[in-house]
Amino acid sequence: MTGQIGTALHEAVRQEITRRVRSAEYGAGQALPSAAILAEDFGVSAITIKRALRDLQSAGILRSVPGLGTFVREQRRFIRDLDFSLTSYDDALRLGLKPSIHLISLTREKIQDPAFDVLEPPAGLMLCVRKVIFADDTPIMYDTSYLPRSVSDQVLDEFREKFISDVLRDHGTQFTKTKLLIDAAPASDEAQQTFAIPNGYPTLRRLYRLSTKEKSFSVFGVTESPFDRLACVVELDADHKPPRRRK
C-alpha cells in the first residue's frame, strides 16, 4: 500500500488536515491534537504525521513550537500601496498600524546578489543598513539598504528610527523615480530567523533603486517579507509608458 501516484499517505493526511483548518474544525490560533494522537486517529505512523505537519508549516498553514504543540497560523496580511506613498511609514499609519524599526547592523559592503543586475548597481563598496520593520509589534519586512559612502555621520544616526528615504528627504535630497523589481523567493537565512519561518518558506521580495536629482546618488535595497504578512498593490493607467524605452 505504498508509492501509489498522487495518493501518498502523507499527502492524504495533509489534505485532510488542510480541510479541517479551512472548515474551522481546527480554529485559528488553536492547537492541534499532538502528533501521537493524530497518528492513532489517522491510523498511520507518527513519522508520516510529522511529515504532513512539516509540509503544512512550509505552506504557512501551521506553526509548530517545540515543547508546546502545533498551531493553526493566524493570517493577517498587510497590504502595501506602491503608488500611494514611497515610504512604508505613511502606508502603515494610513492603515491604522503602529510602525517601528529595529536596526540590525550598519556595515560597508558590496552589492552581490545577481538579482540586482536589472537595477544596474555600482560595483564598489557602499554603506549597508539592515533593519527589521514592525507593524503592530509583528515583524513584516527585513530590509537591506545600500547607500553611497558620502553620507554624513549625523544623517547615519537617524537611520535607527526612521526610514532612509524619509531621512534623506528631510536633509534636502530630491528623489526623481523609483525602479522596483518584485519577485518571490524561498526565505533567506536572515528571514528564517527574523520571522521564525522554516527553510523554503515563500517570501515576497522587493528590490528597489531610488534615483535622485544628483545622478550619481542612488539608494538601493531589498525588502523581504513572508508571503502571509505582506502583499503589494499598484495601479497603472492604460496609457502609462516608461520614461525611456530601452534598446
Added chain:
Amino acid sequence: MTGQIGTALHEAVRQEITRRVRSAEYGAGQALPSAAILAEDFGVSAITIKRALRDLQSAGILRSVPGLGTFVREQRRFIRDLDFSLTSYDDALRLGLKPSIHLISLTREKIQDPAFDVLEPPAGLMLCVRKVIFADDTPIMYDTSYLPRSVSDQVLDEFREKFISDVLRDHGTQFTKTKLLIDAAPASDEAQQTFAIPNGYPTLRRLYRLSTKEKSFSVFGVTESPFDRLACVVELDADHKPPRRRK
C-alpha cells in the same frame, strides 16, 4: 549527537550541497551523485540525505526525477515589465522569446479566492478561462481569468490563441486602468502539476483587475508563476499619485 540547535545534520548537508552547487562543483543541469553515494560520502544515513535533497527541491535548487536521478536546476528567469505593455505577449516578443498559449478550460465560476477582495470583484457567475503561457516552450505562467458573461461566442473562440486583453481590444474594448495585487504564495495544486514543482514551492502571483470605459465591464484574473521563472519590474515617478485617495 542529535538535536543540537542550528546544527541539525540535514541542515549541514543541505548547506554543503548548496555550496557545491554555487561553486559549480555540481554544474547546472548535471546529475548529483546518488543518495546512497552521498550518504556514504557524508557519513550520514540515506534518509538524512534524502531529507536534505528534498528541502533543496523546495528551495528551487535541485530537481529530482524518480528513476533517473537528482539534478541541479537551471535558472533562467523571465522579467516582466509591468508598465511597458499591458500584454505579456508584447513583453515576450521584446525579449526575443516565442510566446504561446495552451487553453486548459473554459467554465462558468464565481470568484472565490479572498485574495481578490482588494480588487472588489462581483459576486455572481463569470466566464472563467484557464490557460498556461509558454515562453520558448517552457511554461512560465498559469493564468485564470474571469470575464462578464456578456461576451460573444465568436470572441470566446479567439481566447485559444491570444491574450484576453488583446482580443477584447481588437473588438473595440477600451481599457482605462489596471489594478494589480502582487504577492507570493506556496504553489497551488494546478501550479504543482503545470510546472512540475513540489508542494510549498514559492510562486509569484499577480491578481489583476482591468477596468474599461464601460463601468460594469471589468476583467479579473490571477497569474501564478514559479519564483525562478518570473519576476516583474515597475518604474514609478516620485510624484506619482493614485487616481483617487480612499478613505
Added chain:
DNA sequence: GAGTGGTCTAGACCACCCT
C-alpha cells in the same frame, strides 16, 4: 515528570528509467 515536536537511524517496499 510528563508531554510536546524535532532529529536520526536501519530496514523495507514501491514505481520508475535505462540497458
Added chain:
DNA sequence: GGGTGGTCTAGACCACTCC
C-alpha cells in the same frame, strides 16, 4: 536486472515547556 528516488514504518534520543 540493477540503478534511481519516493514512501512508510518502528524505535530511539534530544531539547523544550508546563505543571
